[in-house]
Amino acid sequence: MLKFAVIGHPLTQSLSAVMHNAMLKDLGIEGTYELLDTEQEDLITRVKQLKAQGYNGFNVTIPLKVPITLFLDEFDSLADLAGCANTVKINENHTLSGFNTDIYGFKTAIPADIQANLKNNKVAILGTGGASRAAAIAFTQTGVGEIDFYARNIINAQDMVNFLRNNFTDIKFNLKQMQSLRDLSDCKMLVNSTPVGMRGKAMGISPIEEDILKTLPHDAAVYDIVYNPLKTQFIKLAQKNGYKTITGLDMFVHQGAKAFEIWTGKKAKPEVMKMAALEELAE
Numbered sequence: 001m002l003k004f005a006v007i008g009h010p011l012t013q014s015l016s017a018v019m020h021n022a023m024l025k026d027l028g029i030e031g032t033y034e035l036l037d038t039e040q041e042d043l044i045t046r047v048k049q050l051k052a053q054g055y056n057g058f059n060v061t062i063p064l065k066v067p068i069t070l071f072l073d074e075f076d077s078l079a080d081l082a083g084c085a086n087t088v089k090i091n092e093n094h095t096l097s098g099f100n101t102d103i104y105g106f107k108t109a110i111p112a113d114i115q116a117n118l119k120n121n122k123v124a125i126l127g128t129g130g131a132s133r134a135a136a137i138a139f140t141q142t143g144v145g146e147i148d149f150y151a152r153n154i155i156n157a158q159d160m161v162n163f164l165r166n167n168f169t170d171i172k173f174n175l176k177q178m179q180s181l182r183d184l185s186d187c188k189m190l191v192n193s194t195p196v197g198m199r200g201k202a203m204g205i206s207p208i209e210e211d212i213l214k215t216l217p218h219d220a221a222v223y224d225i226v227y228n229p230l231k232t233q234f235i236k237l238a239q240k241n242g243y244k245t246i247t248g249l250d251m252f253v254h255q256g257a258k259a260f261e262i263w264t265g266k267k268a269k270p271e272v273m274k275m276a277a278l279e280e281l282a283e
Contacts (some may be wrong), residue, residue, distance in 0.1 A: 001249040002031030003054060005047055007038040008061030011056075015277045019256050022276030023268055033209065036282055038222065038226050040067060040143060047071050050090065053095035057089045057263040059256075061152055062195055068225030072098035080136055083160070084130035087259040090185045093233075099262055102134035106225070107141055114221045117188055122146040124187045126207050127194035128177070131225050134171075135191050135199025146172040150181050181208060184216045184255055193204040197232035206233040214241050227252045229282050249277060 002024070006016040020033035038046045040063055047068075050058055058190050060068045065084040069075070073095040085098035110118075125132050128151040135197060136147055147164075151157040154175055158281040160176045184190055196207040206213070213234075216222070224240035227248030231239075237244045257268035 001012060002029060002056045002264070004031065004057050004059075005036045005050065005055060006033075006059040006061060007043075007050075008064050009037055009039045010116065010200050011037045013201070014061065015228060015252070015280050016061075016246055017055050018280045019253065019273040019277050020260060021131040023257075023273055026075050026269060026272045027264075027266055029264060030167070031265070033052040040064065042068055046095075051094045051096075055090055057087070057259070060086050062129070062131075063079040069098060072096045074098070078135070078137065078263065079105050082130070082133040084114065086130070086134075086255065087262055089262055090119045099259070100134060100137075100261070101255040101258035102251070103138045103141075103233075105251040105253070106118065106135050106256050107138040109140075110142065110221075110249035111246075112144055114189070114244060114246070117219060119143045119220070120145040121187050121188040123189040123191065123231065124150065124184055124212060125193055126138060126150050126176075126181075127192070128160055129193065130159075132191075132193040133160060135193050135223075137224070140168045142172060146174070148174045148176055148187065152178050166219045167282065176209045180216075181212055184212065184220070187216060187220060189221045189264050190216060191221060191225070192232075192234050193225050195226065197224065197229075197234050198226045199228045203229065204233050206237055208234075212240070216243060218242065224248055225251055227277075228281060230278075249274065249281075253277065272282055 017033045022033045076099045079098045079100040082100045086102045087099040089097045109153045192207050221244040223246040223247045224234045253274045255272045260268040
């Protein structure tokens, strides 16, 4: 019997259990996947519990993607590069291996025609947390030339941006104050990597105002990593103004499929996982 879970806070909006349990059932694997609401101050206790109670692996979400790295015995190259992990495998000797499948999920969700439009161009990312790091590294793989980060707290984000500058010297990274965001006319994509708009966390609110969103060029794309609700206010505003959009669901499904394969060694079926998530979102 395999045991998996997701840790983070809040988890009321999470569809991880729905998606992974559907995949376990589809492949005839005996196992469970649970939601274990965990605040930052409870992380040490939670990690000990997961080891002691025979869990095989777990996902990590807001706000634990960076703090979890302190408990990992080894990282894959992407988790190391991003400085955060969203997937952890608990090995037989109780050591923890960390992976970042968000980078794979973020990139895989971008259609080929939109990826082609990003080459050597500028993109903008709202937020500088773990999801923002994953998005930035995914963008380095798509050949963007410049990334603007908009942060609420520039001081906290400085180390991350300096790290990216040192590791990706052919890309220009700019760190700006969120309040200074006025004009996006030189950006080919705008990404919301913050939880604003998420069910249970400022749902129905866009991270930026419509008049600023409308400064994007007509061929730009808008990407929201929030997947619940499926159409956030941010995505609705983008569609209303004629922009191509990418919802967080495809990123969520692809990162989940990759995590499932890391834990079980079995090939996941993203279409089965997506259908389970969509059915839940439709209720």
